Amino acid sequence: MSQHDSKKVLIALDYDNEQAALDFVKQLSPQTCRLKVGKEMFTYFGPQFVKQLVDLGFDVFLDLKFHDIPNTVAKAVTAAAELGVWMVNVHASGGLEMMQKAKEALAKYENAPLLIAVTVLTSMDQAQLSRLGVDKTPQEQVLYLAKLAQEAGLDGVVCSAQEAESLKTELGADFKLVTPGIRPVGADVGDQKRIMTPKKAVEAGSDYLVIGRPITKAEDPVKALEAINLEINA
Numbered sequence: 001m002s003q004h005d006s007k008k009v010l011i012a013l014d015y016d017n018e019q020a021a022l023d024f025v026k027q028l029s030p031q032t033c034r035l036k037v038g039k040e041m042f043t044y045f046g047p048q049f050v051k052q053l054v055d056l057g058f059d060v061f062l063d064l065k066f067h068d069i070p071n072t073v074a075k076a077v078t079a080a081a082e083l084g085v086w087m088v089n090v091h092a093s094g095g096l097e098m099m100q101k102a103k104e105a106l107a108k109y110e111n112a113p114l115l116i117a118v119t120v121l122t123s124m125d126q127a128q129l130s131r132l133g134v135d136k137t138p139q140e141q142v143l144y145l146a147k148l149a150q151e152a153g154l155d156g157v158v159c160s161a162q163e164a165e166s167l168k169t170e171l172g173a174d175f176k177l178v179t180p181g182i183r184p185v186g187a188d189v190g191d192q193k194r195i196m197t198p199k200k201a202v203e204a205g206s207d208y209l210v211i212g213r214p215i216t217k218a219e220d221p222v223k224a225l226e227a228i229n230l231e232i233n234a
């Protein structure tokens with residue numbers, strides 16, 4: 001499905017104002033993008049905000065990156081499934097058992113959300129990883145955690161597009177790669193470290209591109225989305 005999925009862009013709705021976010025969303029079509037709700041909007045506006053987006057017909061990625069004991073995470077992903085989200089995530093560093101329990105918790109749902117695991121945040125480079133006591137390169141650590149996520153039966157991982165090619169080779173075409181750290185040519189990089197342009201990310205094997213500020217902070221966010229869709233579907 002992923003290679004022919006024309007809705008590859010997941011817009012990161014990182015707003016502190018619910019109405020501003022909804023005003024933007026109402027200019028979008030569920031046919032041309034999906035939406036991501038992360039910690040900021042969820043903490044301000046809660047499950048009701050997510051529900052509104054689902055009711056508007058959008059596929060919603062609930063990006064809360066659960067990282068806790070297996071029982072707690074299993075219950076949290078269940079709550080996400082009850083909201084009707086399309087995708088939800090956990091931290092792979094929560095461990096094999098935690099990921100397995102989360103997957104098991106979703107088994108009872110006919111339309112279960114895709115369950116993916118965060119590997120190494122795209123804001124981290126080699127130096128930051130070393131400061132955590134990890135003696136691998138980001139590429140090696142991403143692959144290590146992605147293999148663990150696959151062993152746990154998850155549907156894919158969050159990684160940077162820089163790791164996409166090797167992960168597709170190692171883990172197969174069906175294992176979904178969700179890649180933040182996407183920056184069109186000339187866009188402000190901000191706090192992201194492992195970045196790639198939309199076109200190159202798709203060529204490298206990204207299934208879904210998470211894009212926030214290059215769209216939401218653009219002078220015309222709708223036009224910015226259209227330009228990215230044109231670039232990656234050309």
Ligand SMILES: O=c1ccn([C@@H]2O[C@H](COP(=O)(O)O)[C@@H](O)[C@H]2O)c(=O)[nH]1
Nearest residue numbers: 012038120121122180181210211212213
């Ligand atoms: O490794 C990760 C995991 C999640 N994110 C999230 O993606 C968006 C990126 O937003 P930009 O404005 O395009 O940088 C944001 O919501 C992060 O929480 C990530 O960047 N990296």
